[in-house]
Amino acid sequence: MWRHVFAYAMNPEVYLDADNIRSLLPKDLPEEVSCDLPLGERLGALRIRAEDLAARWRDLFDTLDAEREREAEAAILEQTAPLASAFGAALQGLSAPCVFEDPVNLRLMALLADDIGVGAPERSRFDRFRDICRAYEVTSVAGSIAQLSDTREIRDGMFRLPATIFAMSRRSDVFDCELIGLDLAWRHVGLLPVWGDLRLDGKRRRALDVSLATSIDLVQGQTANALALEIGEEIAGDRVRRARLCHGISIFAVLMEEMDALARAIVRSISDPRLAMAILVQDRAREARVYHSAFKLEGRPLSDWFAQSQDDPMPLVDALGRSRLIRPGQPERSQLINGLLRPDGAMFRIFSQADIAIIARWITSLAQEGERERAAETVLPKAVRLSPGRQPVAAGDLEIGARPGDIRTAYFLLQGRALAPRTRQFALDYCAFWLDLARRSVDRSDRSLPGDWRPGELREWLQTSHDAHGRAFEEARDQEFPSRESVIEQTVQLAPLTLIDGAWLQGFTDVSMASSRFGAPLFETYWDELGNGDWQINHPKIYRDVLAAMAVTLPPTGSRAFAEDRRIDDGSYRLPVYWLAIGKFPVTFRPEILGLNLAMELSGVGGSYRNAREFLKHHGFPTIFVDLHNTIDNVSSGHSAWAADAIDAYVQSSRDVVPVAESWARIRAGYESLAPLVDDPRELDFFARTSAGKPGRGAAPPGTIDTFHHHPLRETETAS
Template sequence: MSAPTAEARAVYGRVIDPEATLPGGGLLDELRAELTLSRHDDGDEPAGGDLDALRQAAAAWSAAQALRFRELYDPLDAETRAVLARRAALACAPLSLMSGAWLQWLSSPGNADDPAVLGMLALYASDLGVGNPRASRGDAYLPVLRHLGVSENAVPAGRLAADQRIDDGHFRMPAVLLATSRRPDDLTAEILGADLCLREVGLLPALTLVRAELPAVTRWDVVDPATRHASARTGLELALAAVEGLSRRDGEDAAARIVVGFRWALQALREWTDRLCAELTAACDPAFEMAELMRQRAREGSAYHHSFALEGRPLAEWLGDCRTDPAPMLAALSRSRLVRPGRPDRSPLVNGLVGEGGRMFRVFSPEDLQVVRRWIGALSGPAEGTPPAGAALDAARPLRLTAWHHDGDGRPPKDLREAYHLLLNRTDDPAVRRYAKEYVHGWLGRSRHGLDDAGTPLPARWTPRGLRPWLVEMHDRHSEAFEQGSGQELPSREALVDSTVQLAPLTLIDGAWLKGFTDYAHASSEVGHSLFDTYWDELGNGEARLNHPLIYREVLHEMGVDLPPTASRAFAEWEGFRDASFELPVYWLSIGRFPQTFMPEVLGLNLAMELSGVGGTYRRARLALKKYGFSTGFVDIHNTVDNVATGHSAWAADAIDTFLSSLTAAQGAGALDAAWERVRTGYRSLNPPTGFRARQAARRATRHAMTSR
């Protein structure tokens, strides 16, 4: 393999974190420079900005490369085929395990009512297999690695960065794609262009070799990003629709940047595929993998074996030289008494020395021993001179993203209104992010105050029986309260309009507390898949007519209120809102940034939110809206989709049960009480106490968060 170029591997490991953020400034400039860098002048790609011509070129290139890999694979013996399948599967893992993840942040509370964004979200939801756990395209790839016995670093996918069997060059393209996903406000068009290229290419060419070796171990049609998955339309059709939607919205500039992203992806695929093909061709020679193994083991091995001589020289010295050139040592080893050329079963190197009583017991893994045996088996006889030792590949072109710090720290929001405006986007600066985390800590500190004495509806302890029985009981209480209050006077028209307007900063960001669960690591997980499904429902499943913020705007319009766009500064500064109307929305926007740090609290908040109106509040609101001739669509849709049997309330309860059951299995019962306390705090955080002591608790929690940064 190549000499290490840790940049791509390190970037991949960093940007795969669900709470990762990338600064603007110099790093954004570096990303843009990478995306616009042209490296192919061989005439195979059309010049200019003709997207259709580029699509045709990508499809033709993919077909030719698939044939190239099959022609490499077909003539080989079974053992060599298996070696190449294993190597190709590992090489494709950094990209394939995260298939579609670069789309994860394209939607945000500030653009959640934009039809173009809904098209992007539909594409992403399809990749995730929305509605089912572990149903993403990346999850479909995992059985391939498991069947080949190389999946030990595949879950979570961030572990791949530590897998030294995977050349650094195989991380380069996915590292760039995942880095762009953390700057969606700046690079949406380029992301969609690169994504379209990958759909047009379809199944990665090298995977045609793996599919030939393992035709039935997984659903290869799901691994192929161009195909249909969890949608009536194919991945390619959805990608085209997303590209067309953005081009309609943003015009020629977006169209040109889409081409930039497409061209970059095709060039990156060419470069990577050529290098992978060279690697697999070299690996047909057993000496190539043996040389790799020696390079990988040389550093630790050179600390030992000072007393064992190989051709008059300590083995430790030979191993020290292996870090740069293993050929001389392999030649000497092939001539030694440790090796019987062509006869691995008779060679002490892979028998007595590595057996239970041998001096090298467990030094080599079973996979390593297969490499050694294959090398010995390929030796035709006592070597004269130096046998082929697997020359190293040329180093992959390094990925140099170095500007990991902002040009400046920024400043925190001056008030709630500015915080609301700034937090609507995915990207931020360190000062805004600190503000958000401290705001959450303060809000939760207030929510914890007097928790055990407040009569919080959630039970004091969670049991393996789960929350479904409690959920049904709460629904009965809501219904009973509604019936008992049916004779109460409805609010006046003016009061109804005022409350509807004051709720707009909250309701127009419906689902904002779940935005962290759009991240690939959570969106298809056992705990997070239902939270993403809830988010997907809140935004209308990709359809503007079902989008909850748009439905709410229709009600406001009927009331004679036409608000500025949610993402605009004018919305946050609109004089018709009271400052207090931004307190809870800023909490939603803040906690949604930290899906891992505050996962128990988000789960509790989600349950409180989804259950809050079902059976009672929504029904009363419907009566008031109907009385004054306003549409009841918004409350009607929530009273159905939030239901406690098969709707969002049920999903919310199930997510908590899954989380706590998994926690108990992983950490034991001792971790349960603390986690349940946090879930209860999250539940109460929808409507925390407002008294003086509660406010004091909030200030203490905020100060503690500030001092423990």
């Protein structure tokens, strides 16, 4: 079950109903006790419990010889790979346009950025974990995150904690405080007990210790744990949020201990043949029960034994040990191995060579008197019972969500991250409409990307475009300055766009993409737009400072009041809605996003930013916003260069699966989508131009829409 939840929740575009997620969470958590304690004491108790678990691991490793110790380390790495893939995942969905200016969310992003190794492709904590796996020759889990759920050697229960984290992260609008509490608990524990006895050098050990920073300087030089605790204390000042924070801490505590017990059972099985056989039997029990109804073992159909083994395999293991299929101490003469598993046997290829080695070792152990006596213990101890747990999850409702009937409602509705089914369909329709206009624009002007992609040529094209922008600026220098009123009006009309700067890249905060060769520069661009964790250089905040200098105050970006502000024209929301929509689909529209990103980062460099600076300076307004972009978007080492590098990396990495011409055509359309060429601006009106834009069933009037907005974490909540 849990591997399937993990695989499903890995999709950054998936919608998960909050009640379904709640049904997956552990029950009977000790929350009342937890929340009565000061946050530091609650975390201190968790740390003491983790130290106790670490002591158990040390005791277990003390019983292993050198060969078994190496096997144990390899088993730990293989089994904990899903957990390692969740480094940073609790925070991956917290950033959303409606909270782009929230200082607490910005500091949380600093923690996420550190976990994914921002600025260094393939240097996230999980990437470093994979390096460790390769060093131990554990190649089964050295691939991508998406491949882990298909690794059958990993026990289903080992997916529970990471699956829970990924699932909750898809609804950060609902579980924000719980996720922050969970992340805080993990950072307070630091290096998990299960990894404590791995023989690692300092750098690799640091990568697995989430209490410590890895790749960047955090806010004010803090450790990861100290920053997380500071944020937690700030949130815990509100009673309701404190309870939710404690809930997240408890979720982590319970699931960490469950995972730890399962991992220890697996390692114990290395030196305990009976336990190893029990684990193997339970792994195969569900499928095996289908095929063994005719065979009787001790008077019962073998299918019944397998049904029981899904929860407790030990009775079947011991019954097999007493059966005619086994000759204790003689695996080579036992029918199970030399008959059923032979090339002409009924169970040929059912078991791998590693599985057969486990069976042979167990049969050999049965010759030992102690093992024969212990076989009478037919109940698997609860501490190591390995049942994956199965429970039904209700199907989703495809009619959930609202479909906006006008552009202002669309802007308001798309401010979060999660998309309910009807809203998702609207976002897809809007993207399709906008990209259709963009495809018609390709090659209608000399601004389009080259007709073909060739390795290394995009950077040269970038320089040529930059030169053209520079010439255009020089040619326009003698033009008359626009009036003060005109500059203010233009700044106001650009607010819906600029206050969600980077929204097209929001999907690339996902840990599965943020450290990839093409994703790392996109995440770093997004990270820059939001100020690298520093509210003072947060781009939306700086833009509001410019507006304030013009005596203009606008409502919070994610509010209904902002979307309904009549100082802003309807047409000023059209491109922003496209940004908000396409940013929700980092997989579906990946090539288009790459093209759009290049267009956006290049659009003002060398030309329009310099013009804007002249206009602002002339009228005595601050120029910091355009100054900042003219430097960080530069074509040599800034965002424009990163955008080109991301495109090259994507095309190179996908060319064996998707024809280059197909990817490039989509990238070119994405590039044009920043400003599709139309004969009449009304052609950009989705709601007037398409039947999909007509209000219909599910289109909600203002004030009645159930949004999936995130909320600034500095506000206080009141208990209901």
